[in-house]
Amino acid sequence: xxxxxxxxxxxxxxxxxxxxxxxxxxxxxxxxxxxxxxxxxxxxxxxxxxxxxxxxxxxxxxxxxxxxxxxxxxxxxxxxxxxxxxxxxxxxxxxxxxxxxxxxxxxxxxxxxxxxxx
Amino acid sequence: xxxxxxxxxxxxxxxxxxxxxxxxxxxxxxxxxxxxxxxxxxxxxxxxxxxxxxxxxxxxxxxxxxxxxxxxxxxxxxxxxxxxxxxxxxxxxxxxxxxxxxxxxxxxxxxxxxxxxxxxxxxxxxxxxxxxxxxxxxxxxxxxxxxxxxxxxxxxxxxxxxxxxxxxxxxxxxxxxxxxxxxxxxxxxxxxxxxxxxxxxxxxxxxxxxxxxxxxxxxxxxxxxxxxxxxxxxxxxxxxxxxxxxxxxxxxxxxxxxxxxxxxxxxxxxxxxxxxxxxxxxxxxxxxxxxxxxxxxxxxxxxxxxxxxxxxxxxxxxxxxxxxxxxxxxxxxxxxxxxxxxxxxxxxxxxxxxxxxxxxxxxxxxxxxxxxxxxxxxxxxxxxxxxxxxxxxxxxxxxxxxxxxxxxxxxxxxxxxxxxxxxxxxxxxxxxxxxxxxxxxxxxxxxxxxxxxxxxxxxxxxxxxxxxxxxxxxxxxxxxxxxxxxxxxxx
Amino acid sequence: xxxxxxxxxxxxxxxxxxxxxxxxxxxxxxxxxxxxxxxxxxxxxxxxxxxxxxxxxxxxxxxxxxxxxxxxxxxxxxxxxxxxxxxxxxxxxxxxxxxxxxxxxxxxxxxxxxxxxxxxxxxxxxxxxxxxxxxxxxxxxxxxxxxxxxxxxxxxxxxxxxxxxxxxxxxxxxxxxxxxxxxxxxxxxxxxxxxxxxxxxxxxxxxxxxxxxxxxxxxxxxxxxxxxxxxxxxx
Numbered sequence: 001x002x003x004x005x006x007x008x009x010x011x012x013x014x015x016x017x018x019x020x021x022x023x024x025x026x027x028x029x030x031x032x033x034x035x036x037x038x039x040x041x042x043x044x045x046x047x048x049x050x051x052x053x054x055x056x057x058x059x060x061x062x063x064x065x066x067x068x069x070x071x072x073x074x075x076x077x078x079x080x081x082x083x084x085x086x087x088x089x090x091x092x093x094x095x096x097x098x099x100x101x102x103x104x105x106x107x108x109x110x111x112x113x114x115x116x117x118x
Numbered sequence: 119x120x121x122x123x124x125x126x127x128x129x130x131x132x133x134x135x136x137x138x139x140x141x142x143x144x145x146x147x148x149x150x151x152x153x154x155x156x157x158x159x160x161x162x163x164x165x166x167x168x169x170x171x172x173x174x175x176x177x178x179x180x181x182x183x184x185x186x187x188x189x190x191x192x193x194x195x196x197x198x199x200x201x202x203x204x205x206x207x208x209x210x211x212x213x214x215x216x217x218x219x220x221x222x223x224x225x226x227x228x229x230x231x232x233x234x235x236x237x238x239x240x241x242x243x244x245x246x247x248x249x250x251x252x253x254x255x256x257x258x259x260x261x262x263x264x265x266x267x268x269x270x271x272x273x274x275x276x277x278x279x280x281x282x283x284x285x286x287x288x289x290x291x292x293x294x295x296x297x298x299x300x301x302x303x304x305x306x307x308x309x310x311x312x313x314x315x316x317x318x319x320x321x322x323x324x325x326x327x328x329x330x331x332x333x334x335x336x337x338x339x340x341x342x343x344x345x346x347x348x349x350x351x352x353x354x355x356x357x358x359x360x361x362x363x364x365x366x367x368x369x370x371x372x373x374x375x376x377x378x379x380x381x382x383x384x385x386x387x388x389x390x391x392x393x394x395x396x397x398x399x400x401x402x403x404x405x406x407x408x409x410x411x412x413x414x415x416x417x418x419x420x421x422x423x424x425x426x427x428x429x430x431x432x433x434x435x436x437x438x439x440x441x442x443x444x445x446x447x448x449x450x451x452x453x454x455x456x457x458x459x460x461x462x463x464x465x466x467x468x469x470x471x472x473x474x475x476x477x478x479x480x481x482x483x484x485x486x487x488x489x490x491x492x493x494x495x496x497x498x499x500x501x502x503x504x505x506x507x508x509x510x511x512x513x514x515x516x517x518x519x520x521x522x523x524x525x526x527x528x529x530x531x532x533x534x535x536x537x538x539x540x541x542x543x544x545x546x547x548x549x550x551x552x553x554x555x556x557x558x559x560x561x562x563x564x565x566x567x568x569x570x571x572x573x574x575x576x577x578x579x580x581x582x583x584x585x586x587x588x589x590x591x592x593x594x595x596x597x598x599x600x601x602x603x604x605x606x607x608x609x
Numbered sequence: 610x611x612x613x614x615x616x617x618x619x620x621x622x623x624x625x626x627x628x629x630x631x632x633x634x635x636x637x638x639x640x641x642x643x644x645x646x647x648x649x650x651x652x653x654x655x656x657x658x659x660x661x662x663x664x665x666x667x668x669x670x671x672x673x674x675x676x677x678x679x680x681x682x683x684x685x686x687x688x689x690x691x692x693x694x695x696x697x698x699x700x701x702x703x704x705x706x707x708x709x710x711x712x713x714x715x716x717x718x719x720x721x722x723x724x725x726x727x728x729x730x731x732x733x734x735x736x737x738x739x740x741x742x743x744x745x746x747x748x749x750x751x752x753x754x755x756x757x758x759x760x761x762x763x764x765x766x767x768x769x770x771x772x773x774x775x776x777x778x779x780x781x782x783x784x785x786x787x788x789x790x791x792x793x794x795x796x797x798x799x800x801x802x803x804x805x806x807x808x809x810x811x812x813x814x815x816x817x818x819x820x821x822x823x824x825x826x827x828x829x830x831x832x833x834x835x836x837x838x839x840x841x842x843x844x
Contacts, residue, residue: 010380016198016286016290019286020283020286023279023283029275029326032279036279036283036286037283039282039283039286040286042283043286043289043290043293046290046293047289047293050293050296050297051301062569075296075302078295079245079292079302082245082249083289086249086252086256086285089252089256090278090282090285092257093256093260093278093279094275094279094282097259097263097271097274097275097278098275100263100266100271101271101272102273103269104267104268104272105272107270113272114272114273
């Protein structure tokens with residue numbers, strides 16, 4: 001039973017599914033990498049959505065808002081900070097590898113990148 | 119307090135290497151070996167203290183579950199000793215083995231990989247486990263493609279894609295766990311998990327097992343392994359087969375035993391393990407063109423065996439799994455290190471090219487024979503004791519399923535004997551293709567190989583050296599409430 | 610066959626997630642450690658940005674790991690994008706030289722460059738007071754370098770200062786942590802005085818750590834950008 005509008009969850013899970021579908025079914029290496037990025041974004045959105053609390057604001061004390069009980073959960077925000085950076089690292093590595101793969105195989109089609117036999 | 123150095127020093131070393139390389143490139147290549155040796159010393163010195171109760175180290179000065187903590191128990195410390203020991207040997211080997219630029223980056227990546235592995239086995243916080251796992255994985259992706267040839271690049275991108283899907287799953291699992299328990303500390307989650315909804319727990323546990331299972335090479339998530347371990351430079355293959363996948367298996371075991379106390383899933387783990395074992399050994403049997411691919415499939419098989427043993431939910435089962443883990447690491451690292459130079463000297467990875475090498479390089483050949491016999495399970499080597507304990511633990515369950523699984527294990531062992539004996543036959547009893555002597559391996563390779571072989575023999579003959587530690591480690595994993603108690607204090 | 614397997618896996622995951630998330634109602638307060646951080650964050654660390662307090666004090670080891678992940682990514686890129694120096698025969702591949710940008714773009718990017726760097730520095734220096742911090746500030750700094758690369762065909766970055774900055778910043782982080790170990794008994798302990806809330810020099814070691822992170826991330830991301838641009842012309 002849900003209180004409140006679950007659209008954030010729908011959006012996050014939707015992004016995850018689109019990303020996963022892209023990775024599993026697309027043939028172009030760049031599209032697969034984009035799919036990975038979508039997957040990571042969806043997971044990050046899910047984390048932030050889990051931390052949200054109704055009618056509360058960002059967990060930063062200022063002279064105007066200094067009441068901690070009116071703040072959102074800070075932990076998922078910290079987790080997402082780390083997760084975004086890790087996702088960036090993976091994307092950078094993947095793109096560099098894609099450049100290298102293209103240099104060797106002259107194509108980005110994963111069906112043709114099958115140098116290693118069974 | 120000293121235990122934090124086990125993590126801080128490798129980080130420091132990895133950041134230092136670029137600076138030292140500006141001054142003297144050669145000196146910077148020695149840093150991973152030095153750091154690993156120091157780690158080994160620290161870990162060994164801490165060992166007597168943690169045998170009965172783990173040291174819980176709080177980072178940043180706050181107690182768990184407010185801050186991240188390390189649980190330095192017999193299991194974590196034992197694995198850390200293994201990691202730093204094998205890491206030290208492979209770093210020494212890598213000093214002369216790696217000849218392609220940019221060499222400093224290779225050593226930095228090896229050090230970060232070992233840091234990730236050490237962090238994973240020591241941490242008590244699930245998100246920290248994820249972060250260290252990512253450190254391990256990213257270093258592996260980069261090192262797999264280090265050779266930048268066709269095979270290495272293809273293997274690296276496939277490994278990266280599959281590993282990243284796994285990481286995303288782990289993160290979703292962590293999100294679900296945090297959503298329902300409000301904490302990230304593994305002991306705290308374990309304490310609160312009993313009251314939560316079973317569907318959510320099942321979903322979170324499956325996501326986490328699948329995510330870590332990619333690294334632990336559980337069927338059907340291990341498609342990346344044969345490519346990656348065979349196309350990487352051989353010292354990297356040794357680290358990947360000897361440390362990375364074992365750490366993945368540890369993560370799965372920690373999740374299942376400590377966090378979830380999952381009883382239903384244990385049998386599934388064992389069955390998946392046996393399937394992995396059979397498929398791995400059968401695929402290894404078919405290899406004749408690539409010795410490293412054969413070794414990689416053998417790693418898949420052995421990981422299946424370890425997973426089977428972890429699924430035997432008893433002290434004896436976990437003990438056997440850890441024992442098998444240790445003996446596999448020692449033997450597989452030896453084989454990859456040896457094959458590295460052999461392939462380089464002979465110029466080919468084909469099995470037929472190895473003909474007669476056992477007689478031309480008698481010393482290396484003997485070491486290889488030791489490792490092979492240990493993996494197969496011949497006494498008096500370490501592998502015999504470990505396989506025997508697995509069989510004994512499974513039979514102690516007195517269940518028809520487990521007895522059936524053991525029968526399949528024996529079938530797989532027969533297949534394993536088949537291809538490894540073929541390998542030994544080619545090495546020792548076949549006429550060499552080319553005339554002329556082949557030099558023995560250089561000293562920087564021979565010393566690590568000899569030390570590994572010596573350990574295999576010593577542990578095989580005097581298993582009591584490590585069985586005490588392994589038993590404490592096993593009960594540390596199985597006794598969930600003791601873990602929760604030591605981390606969270608009086609509840 | 611493969612499509613069927615993919616679809617069924619996806620369907621299972623969606624159903625599983627939907628069922629699981631129904632037990633985590635959106636927008637409700639389920640905090641456990643979160644409450645502690647909100648109530649005691651300022652008193653414990655002196656930082657008024659509670660997320661920073663979590664990232665750089667309570668869970669500082671995660672941040673060290675995160676910095677290392679970026680380090681590994683830039684190393685991996687350096688490995689993958691290093692081409693052997695002499696390569697005859699590939700010149701005809703077509704060194705696709707881009708047309709030079711117009712005067713406005715070139716001069717504009719050179720004018721904006723120091724301003725963007727200043728902005729990035731502001732972000733990471735005030736990480737404990739305002740939203741932002743080391744990673745955000747470092748990314749902004751790297752975007753300044755990206756602007757220079759995009760606006761000027763002949764722009765090249767020398768790698769040695771980047772490597773030195775990166776290394777020194779990383780070592781600073783670990784050394785501060787080790788000093789915390791020596792002084793307070795815990796790695797990454799906050800051992801400097803907490804100062805007054807809302808002032809720049811508060812929160813103990815947190816501004817130092819965030820500055821180190823900001824510089825390190827800036828150097829690393831700039832190095833990644835430089836690697837990618839240079840590989841285009843070297844192939």
